[in-house]
Amino acid sequence: MFQNSRTTVLALVRRGRLGKAAVALVIFFLLACGILAFNMKTIKIEVDNKVIPVTTIFNTVGQALANSNLEFNPEDVVDPPRNSRITKGMRVVVTRSIPIHLTVDKQTLSVRTTAKTVGEAINDLSERYGLQIKDVDEVNEPRSEDLKEQMDIKVRRSVPVVVQADGKTINTFLAPRTVAEVLKKLNIVLGAKDKVSLALNHILTANEKVKVVRVAEKVETEKSEIPYQMVTQPGDYPVGLPDKVISRGSNGIQEQTIRLTLEDGKEVDRQILEQRVVAAPINELVSRGAQTSVSRGGQTINFKKAYIMRATAYCIPGGITKTGAPVQWGVVAVDPRVIPLGSKVYVDGYGSGRALDTGGLIQGNRIDLYMDSQAAAMSWGVRYVLIYLQ
Template sequence: MNWCPVEWPTQTPRPTLAGLEAKQSSKKAAKAALIGISVLIVMTLVVLGFALWSEKITIPKMMVEVKGFVNELVTGGIPVHLQVAGKSEVVRTSSRDVKELLKEQGIQLKPEDIVLPALTTKLEKNIYIEVIRVDVKKEYNNRAIPFQAERLANPQMDRGIVKKVKEGKEGLQREIWAVRYENGIEVARNCESKEVIAWPINSMTQYGTLSMVNRGGQDLRFNRAVEMLATGYTYTGKNTASGIPPSSGIAAVDPAVIPLGTRLYVEGYGKAIARDTGGAIKGNRIDLFYESENEALAWGKRNTRVYVLE
């Protein structure tokens, strides 16, 4: 029988230097990690404890902050404030810049939209990002073009007489406006074009410049002529507004139109002087005195021209 030599007890292999160093490094790393976590926990507890003590943070708020901290620690996401078309929210993201965040949130941009800050801006914790929705709409407006009132002197017409010989008519202009809206609110408008559809037609008025007329072979110079509604009246038993008894050639007038004491020439009546007033004599009205009621009735009521003499 052959026997194999066996050592007893069995000898374990001797540890090498490299193995000892690796084991020692692993222990140091584990110890360092444990110390780091312990320090982080202690610091967090100290900060939260101070905040609670100073009443700057409440329990619910503290829980939110702790939850956010843990979420940020685990997922690597950071909170950012995002406002789109005036609506704000806080989102957590691991995106690197603004452009990537908007893509992550499914926010599509139109060429006119404004993003603040720029799309290439790097994200950081609690950064504020705003997306302003911009719309530009067209408005088509019709605007009236006012006409001009033209005046033309007529030396054949009595001074004070005005006659319209042509009516005016407004023109029409079509305008195209670009109206800019930001988040649904109008912020600017710009007129892009104007087109005249119809040109205005100016009115024409003639005014007299003649200051002398000949009546009964006598030249009468006057300051102005007035078209008036004339009536006839006779004795009433009362004196005139001037305090004198009425007589032929006395006229009742509205002092706001013709001052008392003014010398007149009335077509169809002759010369007169403003000495009286009347309750119904207002504006361009005149009442002519006659010696008899029949004469007054014969005159009746008619339109006539009255010259205010110099």
């Protein structure tokens, strides 16, 4: 009886332990599934013009791609980058690389690139492999050509050369070739008379310089004026007054036919082939005042020069002039740059006077005349008169 009871107890204990283990295992499984479900993310991969959803538990784009059932190459471009952390609903764009063959320095590389054109591929591979391919290095395909799978791209190294032409200095790199071929490649077309510093069949080496001088000849017809001359004759009016035109002059015209030689646009030689007068010049005839004396009030006034001036009358009794003389009849205020102070003058309608005063407003051909009364000054007012410098 006692033995049966003990056996029953032990069986119950064993069953309890197994039950607990089973429960723990179930809980662990549920927790693992929960954690896995929590960490699982779905991203959309855009590749080959398709959008493919991929569910992953990995944290970075690169890990997700590497553990997907899709095939990718290390040269493929991934956006966002492979080291980016994944977020739910992330969109990943993969640009496939294609295989091509690149030959540089007699060595052929079989590589992959995502470039779209030959030029982009050369730039990409030059940077990636340290090839230092320059833009002017020779390429067997146009750099703008679309890139195709298994395309063979061949690059010829160039050397530095200097070409001077058309006012420009071109520092460039070209594969070794003759001067004529260099000019052709640079689209420099030679004229029949152009000069080149090196022989056209000379093969250029590094840092050699080629200078092209453009030589042109042209025949031009040039017309130029033949200036007319001024011929004067004595006039019957006071010296100093403006000349009077009797007949207008006009320039003549001559025509020359000229052969010009130009080097780089600069004239280096000219030859007159023909010259003729198209129209002869006509001289201008003017009358110039010659009188040095006039008769006024029965007396002869001799003078050096005559002026037409704006004359203003004034009356300020007891005033002192610029020269210190008292104001009185015959005192004339002048611009000393025109009529020197102290000069004797004769003013038509006023009479004899002397330049003894100046004034702030008396500039150029202007004078002030002193009057003995305000009435006389008002009567004179302002008028233009002939002034004779004696």
